Amino acid sequence: MEDPILQEGLRRAVKASVPATNRALQSWPYLAELADYVRKRKETVYSNIDYYIDETLRAIKEKAKANAYFASNKDEALKIIDSIIGNERKTIVKAKSMVTEEIMLREHLTEKGHEIYETDLGELLIQIAKDKPMHVIAPACHLTKERAAELLSSIGVKVTKGMDAEKIVPEVRAFLREKFVKADIGISGANSIASDTGAFFLVFNEGNISLATTLPPVHIALISIDKIMPTITDAFMQAVVQSGYAGLYPPTYIYMIAGPSSTADIEYHRVYGVHGPRELHIILYDGGRKEALKNPVLKEQLFCVKCGRCEFVCPIWNIAGNVWGGRVYGGPLGMGWTSITEGIEKAAPLSMYCLLCGACKEACPGKVDMIKIARYLKREYIEKIRK
Ligand code: SF4
Known part of the structure; x- marks a missing residue:
């Protein structure tokens, strides 16, 4: 608390974010109505949680044609993820996800010898600093541009201490682009998942999540059970509400994934893994919920x-x-x-x-x-x- 850099970082974050959310709520009053609706639909799920977990797992398998898993705790989740990734050293690109922080996934996979990159810029800084997120959606809001440059240059991003954000960001883009292309595995969380279809939504602004979940041949999504919504429209509403109250409305991207990449363009024969992942693995995670x-x-x-x-x-x-x-x-x-x-x-x-x-x-x-x-x-x- 006596750290003036931390204090300045927090002040900067509050000054930017509080008015942004207030403006969004004033400009789009339906966001507050949607928030009430989302709470009611979550109550529906919580009043019959086992049913909704089973329905979601069934939909993932039958409708989304993906692999479905349920993990009660951290050890079970890590075991499932290890079995999907295998023992050989892999390159992994990752979207920011608080649930993966809960199970210390990045640390676990690093220990196993995999090469893993957070692809959200803030979360990448946290990864390099071996820190914990300072805020649920703004993990590196406490870091200065000098500290950011220092951290990034330590992993080979071509930045120097005097650079500002305008100069740093293109270098991060160049550094990560190569990782996206060579990655064997993409890992994400989700903002919501629909029990009627197994489709899930991701909200983001940088563009990293579409690359991390589309370019690698295998995508693993770790999704906590509090993200389950009854229908695909409910799940979309939850993503909208999250972004509105985060002050990032409308968000640059709301991405829906409803199965592995496929085509039936040749004689209606379904082939998986066209430009996106051939395999999609969705793990529903309890973790005390x-x-x-x-x-x-x-x-x-x-x-x-x-x-x-x-x-x-x-x-x-x-x-x-x-x-x-x-x-x-x-x-x-x-x-x-x-x-x-x-x-x-x-x-x-x-x-x-x-x-x-x-x-x-x-x-x-x-x-x-x-x-x-x-x-x-x-x-x-x-x-x-x-x-
Ligand atoms: S993060 Fe948002 S939804 Fe969660 S408790 Fe805080 S204000 Fe409510």
Whole structure:
């Protein structure tokens, strides 16, 4: 908190993002209505979660013609991913995904000897810095251009310390372009997945996700069960709401993937792997979410679409960033998500920094009651230290 560079980075992020979301919500008032709709549809899924998981897995296999898996926890997810990738050293390009952070996928694959590149610029900086994301959608918002250049040059991007963003970005493009082309595997998460079709949506602006999920012959998507929506239109709505409340509306890209690449242009004979991946593997990931649904307080956090707005409006995040947080998630949303993914004992101390001002709940498209979560965790913490 005493780091002036961190403070300046957080100030810059808040100054750019808060007005951007406010402008989007004023310009497109239907976003707030869609947010209410999305919350209702998520409630439908949560009231019958096992049914929706089964339906989604079935749709992935039967409709999307992809390989479907279910992983209860980190070890199961890593085992499935290892079995798809195999033992030979592979080049892997990756889209930014908080769920892959949860299972420490990048670290795991690096340890296994694979060559892995984050392709979102902010997340690439976090990868090189061996840091954790400072914000759920703006992972490197705390880094200066000098630090960015220093990190990028350490992996061979042709940048020097005096360069500004206009000069740095084309060099990153040139560096990553070659990785996209030679990659054996592309890995992504998703903003939503439809249980009626197995189709899933990805929201992005840089263009990296279309390359990472299209150019390699194999695509692995790790998707947490809170991203399940009943229908393809519901799943699209969730992607729209996420981007609107992230202040990036309309987003440059909303990408839908509903199966591996294929053609039937020769005698209606279906052949897979034309210009896009021949194989698509979709892993539905629990990671504590089903258990959280049994707790009426923690269940609230599962209405989160990870837009990051609550972080920008929070007075504590404004001075501490994700230094106030668990291993993966920080800020107001970090209290609930850390409880779900790392356990209440890890999350409870975080709640003691919360002022209970309510700015997060007010800003949230999912109306996630983070105050209720904070109060619950504060009680847990106090009871524990009294014992
Ligand atoms: S808790 Fe709400 S405001 Fe915060 S990231 Fe999730 S959806 Fe966005």
